[in-house]
Amino acid sequence: MNILDLHQKFRRYCAVEERLSVSTLRDLRNSVTVFVKRSGAQNLGDVNLDVLRNFFYEGMELHQWAYWTYANYHKYLKKFFGWCVKEGYVERNFVVDIKKPSPPKRLPRRLSYEEAQKVLQETFSYDWRYEHERCRNYAIIATFMYTGLRCSELASLRVIDVDLNNMNILVRSGKGNKDRNVPIHHKLKYILKSYLNDRVRLGKKSEFLFTGMFGNLPMSYKAISKVCKKISVASKVKFTPHCLRHTFGSVAVEQGMNVVHLKDIMGHSDISSTMIYLSMSSKGLQESLERIELF
Secondary structure, three states: OEHHHHHHHHHHHHHHOOOOOHHHHHHHHHHHHHHHHHHOOOEHHHOOHHHHHHHHHHHHHOOOOOHHHHHHHHHHHHHHHHHHHHOOOOOOOHHHHOOOOOOOOOOOOOOOHHHHHHHHHHHHHOOOOOHHHHHHHHHHHHHHHHHOOOHHHHHOOEHHHEEOOOOEEEEOOOOOOOOEEEEOOHHHHHHHHHHHHHHHHHOOOOOEOOEOOOOOOEOOHHHHHHHHHHHHHHHOOOOOHHHHHHHHHHHHHHOOOOHHHHHHHHOOOOHHHHHHHHHHOHHHHHHHHHOOOOO
């Protein structure tokens, strides 16, 4: 049976029965497309342990995959061939016999307090073409810093999701297709209020919170990343949208936020993902050291 045809049926199952997000379905499709192209395996009968091993080995040796690239291919192909076994198309999922490399021990990059302040100041004072562009981009950067939202979550926010009266943002269908409530910091409240007022001034009617300058469509991941890139260059502070998310998480821990509460705010499915911010906080380590008596 043709792999790509069968994978289309698999994605339909994932969309309807597992309710996977559009981005995850896209990643599933891309993973099998690359596998078929590079391995030359067109049909299920062409797939065996050697073919899969060669695909992963060449990925590391020829294409210089990072750990997460390898891990994602492993995860998505394992899921697909596992479904094939479950549905009776094949008898064995060979991916389970291929070991994943150990994850790197590097900590995620975060900004210092001074760098975060510089980024906010630069966003506000940057020579944007339009006043609304300045107001919008300042609200975008501030929302990242004060909420720890993922870029995809921020891009899909709707005006109705932002409740300034109750100081709450509703994140719909976040990672894992789960909804969650994110509290609004009092400083962010006034930034968002100013931005929303500017939308009213311009008569913008889009249901999406952050849109392009001359339309009603939501900003894309690429457009938001481009805003961050401009500020990164202007401020001479290297960062990405995800770096701002990590900055929020680590600063929240430094300021004493309970990691269980932080887990819920950031939308982690496992608290082990949240615990990394304890390791990122050098301030917390220093304070812990100062509280004990040595020698």
